[in-house]
Amino acid sequence: MNGARVGIVDYGMGNLYSVAKAVEYLGGKAVVSDQVSELATTDRIIFPGVGAFGDCMAALEARELSDFVRVAAQTRPFLGICLGMQMLMDSSAEHGEHAGLGLLPGRVIPFPEETLQKPDGQRLKIPHMGWNELHQLVDHPLFASVPQNAQFYFVHSYYVEPAAPEILAAFSDYAFPFCAAVAADNLFALQCHPEKSGNAGLRLLGNFLTWDGDCGSQCVI
Incomplete structure (x- = not known):
């Protein structure tokens, strides 16, 4: 790989070790930090998260990282x-109504009981x-050499309902087809965990390390 410096946002709630280990395995330099000054020196950002939505947003705000994430998600290759x-x-x-970062149109809701x-x-x-299988809907650079319907690892109780259908990049099936990936400009995000998804996940992460943030006209909003 090209030795890309990858900032991994540490707000105390992410699966940082597995993500950093995967980045280093692929030849990148993982910079795990909760300091804007350190994250700003990297050329791309990974934004992981594990836990409850409200708690994570509060932790992000407490570390004064919200504004940095908003800017990074619009200015450099960014992977959620x-x-x-x-x-x-x-x-x-999730557990009441909580405001998100507002970078993409949509909301997070529970799987309907019925x-x-x-x-x-x-x-x-x-x-x-x-x-579960990841069904690709767009020809995105991060999907290069990732087999269609490849198995990826999921752990979640809520899912994203996009308000703009054009940002939907992949779906998976659990009870019904749900949004499993979104893409817009230099931003790409997955509901699943590529760092825990074997060869397919490593291929996607490897693509991210060399991606220049251009996804063509199919994922521009």
Whole structure:
């Protein structure tokens, strides 16, 4: 790889070690930090997240990282992972109503209870946890050499409902087809965890390390 310096935003709620380890394995330089001065020296940003939406937004604000994330998501190659994807939206209904970063139009909502009941009487488990196919909808540079319908690893109880259909980059199925990836300009985000998704996930992360932030006309808003 090209030795890209990758800033990994540390606000105390992300799966930082696995992400950093994957970046280093691929030849990048992982800069894990909660300091704007350090993150600003990197040429691309990964924004991971694990936990409850409201808690993560509060932690981001407490570390005074919100403005940096907003700027970075518009000025350099940017990858959101799991809750890091959800926080880019306008709002979330997880444990009450919470404002997001407002970088992409849409909200985060729970899987409707009525969709979780299977015909045989069994109930689909929440959180949705495990391997599931990622169905690509756009020809994005981050999907280069990632097989269509490749298995990726998911752990989540809520999902993104985009308000702009054109940002939908991939979907997966759990109870019904749900948004699993979004793309807009230099920003790409996934509900799944590429750092835990074997060869397909490493290929996607490797593509991110060399991506210049241009995704063509298919994902411009």
